[in-house]
Amino acid sequence: MSGEHGQVSTRPVVDVHAIEEELAEVRWKLRPDGEMDEAAQHAAAEARANVLNLIVVVEDESGMEHVHRVLDGLSTHHPSRTLILLAQEERQAVKLEASVSAQTRTDSGHRVTTEQVLLHAHGQVAAHLASLVSPLLVPDLPVMLWWPGRPDFESQLFNELADLCDRLVVDTDDRGVEPGRDFPLLLNVARRRKARVAIGDFNWARLMPWRHLMAQFFDPPSVRSRLISAHGVTVWYGGEGSNAQALLLAGWVQSRLAAIGVPIPRELRYDPGLPHGVSRFMLYTGGEDGVSRFSIARAPGGRLTTQMRIGDQEQLGRTVAVAPRSADDLLAIELTIPGHDVLYEQALEAAVG
Amino acid sequence: MVIFGASGDLTARKLMPALYNLALNRYLPAGFSVIGVALTPWTEQEFKTHMSEAATKYSRTQPVDRSVWQSFAEGLHYVAMTFDDMDGYGKLAATLDRLDRERGTGGNRVFYFATLPQFFAVIVDRLGASGVARAGEGWKRIIVEKPFGHDLKSAQELNRAIHAVFTERQVYRIDHYLGKETVQNVMVFRFANGIFEPIWNRRYVDHMQITVAEDLGIERRGAYYEKAGALRDIFQNHLLQLLSIVAMEPPANFDAEVVRDEKVKVLRSIHPINVETDAVRGQYGPGWVAGEQVVGYRQEDQVAPDSKTETYVATRLFIDNWRWAETPFYLRTGKRLPNRASEIAIQFKKAPHLPFAKTAVQDTSPNLLVMRIQPHEGASLKIAAKIPGPVMRLRTVNMDFFYGSSFLIESPDAYERLVLDCMLGDPTLFAREDEVERAWTLVDGVEAGWAAQPPPALPNYAAGTWGPEAADALMERDGRRWRRP
Numbered sequence: 089m090s091g092e093h094g095q096v097s098t099r100p101v102v103d104v105h106a107i108e109e110e111l112a113e114v115r116w117k118l119r120p121d122g123e124m125d126e127a128a129q130h131a132a133a134e135a136r137a138n139v140l141n142l143i144v145v146v147e148d149e150s151g152m153e154h155v156h157r158v159l160d161g162l163s164t165h166h167p168s169r170t171l172i173l174l175a176q177e178e179r180q181a182v183k184l185e186a187s188v189s190a191q192t193r194t195d196s197g198h199r200v201t202t203e204q205v206l207l208h209a210h211g212q213v214a215a216h217l218a219s220l221v222s223p224l225l226v227p228d229l230p231v232m233l234w235w236p237g238r239p240d241f242e243s244q245l246f247n248e249l250a251d252l253c254d255r256l257v258v259d260t261d262d263r264g265v266e267p268g269r270d271f272p273l274l275l276n277v278a279r280r281r282k283a284r285v286a287i288g289d290f291n292w293a294r295l296m297p298w299r300h301l302m303a304q305f306f307d308p309p310s311v312r313s314r315l316i317s318a319h320g321v322t323v324w325y326g327g328e329g330s331n332a333q334a335l336l337l338a339g340w341v342q343s344r345l346a347a348i349g350v351p352i353p354r355e356l357r358y359d360p361g362l363p364h365g366v367s368r369f370m371l372y373t374g375g376e377d378g379v380s381r382f383s384i385a386r387a388p389g390g391r392l393t394t395q396m397r398i399g400d401q402e403q404l405g406r407t408v409a410v411a412p413r414s415a416d417d418l419l420a421i422e423l424t425i426p427g428h429d430v431l432y433e434q435a436l437e438a439a440v441g
Numbered sequence: 442m443v444i445f446g447a448s449g450d451l452t453a454r455k456l457m458p459a460l461y462n463l464a465l466n467r468y469l470p471a472g473f474s475v476i477g478v479a480l481t482p483w484t485e486q487e488f489k490t491h492m493s494e495a496a497t498k499y500s501r502t503q504p505v506d507r508s509v510w511q512s513f514a515e516g517l518h519y520v521a522m523t524f525d526d527m528d529g530y531g532k533l534a535a536t537l538d539r540l541d542r543e544r545g546t547g548g549n550r551v552f553y554f555a556t557l558p559q560f561f562a563v564i565v566d567r568l569g570a571s572g573v574a575r576a577g578e579g580w581k582r583i584i585v586e587k588p589f590g591h592d593l594k595s596a597q598e599l600n601r602a603i604h605a606v607f608t609e610r611q612v613y614r615i616d617h618y619l620g621k622e623t624v625q626n627v628m629v630f631r632f633a634n635g636i637f638e639p640i641w642n643r644r645y646v647d648h649m650q651i652t653v654a655e656d657l658g659i660e661r662r663g664a665y666y667e668k669a670g671a672l673r674d675i676f677q678n679h680l681l682q683l684l685s686i687v688a689m690e691p692p693a694n695f696d697a698e699v700v701r702d703e704k705v706k707v708l709r710s711i712h713p714i715n716v717e718t719d720a721v722r723g724q725y726g727p728g729w730v731a732g733e734q735v736v737g738y739r740q741e742d743q744v745a746p747d748s749k750t751e752t753y754v755a756t757r758l759f760i761d762n763w764r765w766a767e768t769p770f771y772l773r774t775g776k777r778l779p780n781r782a783s784e785i786a787i788q789f790k791k792a793p794h795l796p797f798a799k800t801a802v803q804d805t806s807p808n809l810l811v812m813r814i815q816p817h818e819g820a821s822l823k824i825a826a827k828i829p830g831p832v833m834r835l836r837t838v839n840m841d842f843f844y845g846s847s848f849l850i851e852s853p854d855a856y857e858r859l860v861l862d863c864m865l866g867d868p869t870l871f872a873r874e875d876e877v878e879r880a881w882t883l884v885d886g887v888e889a890g891w892a893a894q895p896p897p898a899l900p901n902y903a904a905g906t907w908g909p910e911a912a913d914a915l916m917e918r919d920g921r922r923w924r925r926p
């Protein structure tokens with residue numbers, strides 16, 4: 089009783105009721121006692137457990153493989169209805185096609201069934217795919233929209249999907265995301281008058297160890313009191329791509345300190361020789377016994393080391409191992425967070441300020 | 442069975458297929474015969490051909506069993522006449538007598554009014570005057586299609602006309618929703634499962650939402666719909682019927698009169714609707730539904746370009762009795778909504794005390810029970826469960842139960858059940874005179890309130906959305922939200 093079983097079916101004509109029936113049939117065939125006589129079929133009421141709806145928008149076929157890999161890693165703990173949209177408005181010939189599949193995994197000891205619908209649209213209808221998504225959502229469950237790459241904020245598709253969903257999951261470290269332009273757009277999504285959408289960001293989850301370690305410096309009350317005299321934050325980053333990570337981290341410190349009435353400036357330092365992402369993170373405070381410096385730096389072997397200097401006293405630092413997070417881990421985290429992440433939204437706001 | 446309107450759409454799409462399937466399952470008595478009545482000058486043979494085509498096209502079971510059809514079709518007859526033609530009723534009487542003799546139908550008759558409502562009174566009157574309504578032995582019953590009147594006054598007039606010829610026990614008013622298995626399942630769900638009844642009251646229920654949502658527009662029914670609107674077309678019958686079933690007191694037994702007494706008590710206890718605070722109307726504009734671009738209501742066939750007819754209604758009702766005092770019931774129906782769904786949702790109150798850390802339960806919502814009538818008949822229950830992992834974090838899990846997936850079990854069509862019940866003399870699933878009149882009283886109240894107000898700017902919702910903003914406001918004022926069915 090372990091492993092997985094899958095069923096797939098493709099239909100060119102798209103009719104919501106046909107898709108639902110097809111899913112029901114595919115699901116039914118996954119039952120261990122799939123071959124039942126008619127009497128048994130009458131007797132069996134089918135039960136299905138689901139925890140969420142997940143909508144994934146993919147811009148072209150090349151993105152599919154990545155998405156499928158991530159989703160495969162998810163299914164055990166998050167039985168869901170997943171709708172994958174391959175929406176290509178710019179392609180000429182009008183096309184609308186659906187294929188459905190269901191997958192059951194028993195490796196956790198329970199039967200967990202995930203249903204998947206792939207909607208592939210070309211032309212004008214691609215902009216209006218939300219009208220097809222809506223009737224396919226399982227009622228009364230949260231709706232997550234995962235948009236790998238930069239969401240097309242201005243598009244009709246994005247805005248209509250945002251109306252449907254409770255949480256938008258992005259990765260601001262993705263190519264194409266420009267913090268200066270896109271952070272404010274993300275904030276707007278989170279603060280829309282109607283249908284406020286919570287934002288999840290893989291990048292935020294990646295920064296979690298940095299945030300934890302920085303916060304831990306200030307656990308002892310004697311150190312915490314220094315926050316009042318904080319006067320600067322510096323983040324070093326490197327490699328190619330955006331500075332979104334560095335900005336978010338600095339924005340986080342700024343917004344936390346602003347919340348206790350201590351506005352501080354930030355400094356971002358770019359070094360092309362460093363690997364991509366944040367390399368070093370420092371917070372400076374004043375105080376009677378001189379300037380203090382709290383620092384976290386990336387060390388070889390995927391570790392982070394901490395250093396604290398109070399006045400001219402160098403304190404003992406420590407080194408912690410940080411396991412890199414895979415995309416399916418990061419997505420799984422996002423899927424279990426309820427509601428708005430206020431700290432993230434404030435960090436985002438400070439980062440664009 | 443005499444079908445008035447035998448050349449019509451309803452006969453072809455619903456009645457004939459239902460009768461054929463009853464025959465197929467051997468529910469029809471031996472010698473069962475049908476006399477079709479309509480204007481079209483068909484011969485008996487032409488009538489049989491058309492009915493055969495209808496059954497072939499619309500039967501829920503396929504393919505149609507030729508030998509069953511053949512023997513069923515032997516009992517098909519046709520009389521071409523206008524509904525007010527007394528000579529025609531003479532011919533009808535002669536045919537009925539002949540069938541009694543030849544096929545042993547024993548004087549039992551169902552008169553099915555499958556025609557436009559303006560003819561109901563005429564047919565009743567002529568059935569009385571010609572003596573057909575009383576002739577010979579056996580029982581006589583009439584089945585009256587919807588709509589039954591268009592306001593209280595017309596419904597009362599029709600009731601009066603009917604009672605001049607038939608007693609209430611002979612009258613079967615169709616609301617095909619009541620014939621649906623799943624509506625009957627609502628009663629079973631409530632009264633056969635002991636665990637629900639104790640919490641089915643104001644103490645545990647926060648509110649209920651009853652939705653009859655259609656993704657279709659008005660199809661080719663523009664002329665009818667212009668005069669009816671969503672309030673008369675769906676609210677007056679289907680929504681109020683669902684409400685009375687879900688809110689009624691447990692009947693002492695399932696006798697028709699006992700059940701209908703309980704239902705009518707609910708309707709009587711509904712507080713008059715204040716249109717300013719408790720009713721919202723809407724009309725759809727152009728938009729997209731299920732990946733398809735559709736026109737607005739005013740652009741539909743046979744609809745006035747400045748029509749004020751509502752295609753959407755939402756109301757908040759209160760039932761003034763001990764069980765439900767102060768518990769709001771939110772009812773809505775509309776055309777061109779994103780989804781086709783008829784559902785009753787019971788939102789329970791929050792657990793009184795949550796022994797978990799504050800963060801763990803931040804976002805768990807209270808239990809919700811949804812009874813789905815169509816499509817995907819079944820029920821679902823929303824419960825809080827722990828997210829797997831070392832930390833106590835909760836989230837909502839939906840347990841869905843499907844009464845039978847449609848591809849596996851063909852549940853009988855509502856019309857089969859209703860026609861059979863009528864022949865067996867069981868009116869439980871038909872609307873009684875007082876139910877219908879009480880429902881119209883509520884509707885008339887809303888209509889009058891609306892007439893006294895300037896209508897909102899229409900259209901006020903795009904096809905493919907969940908109705909006008911005012912409907913959301915109706916909920917938000919109470920700190921609640923419409924579900925997404």
Ligand SMILES: NC(=O)c1ccc[n+]([C@@H]2O[C@H](COP(=O)([O-])OP(=O)(O)OC[C@H]3O[C@@H](n4cnc5c(N)ncnc54)[C@H](OP(=O)(O)O)[C@@H]3O)[C@@H](O)[C@H]2O)c1
Pocket residue numbers: 445446447448449450451452454455478479480481482522523524525554555556557558560586587588
């Ligand atoms: N169609 C549906 O799916 C549906 C669903 C729910 C309820 N209903 C209700 O069912 C009833 C019938 O609807 P329908 O759609 O079947 O209507 P329809 O297609 O217009 O049929 C009307 C029938 O009445 C006959 N008729 C009209 N005037 C007549 C006259 N003066 N003398 C004799 N026969 C006359 C017509 O005969 P000729 O055509 O030969 O003139 C035709 O057979 C209505 O009350 C409607 O609200 C219908």
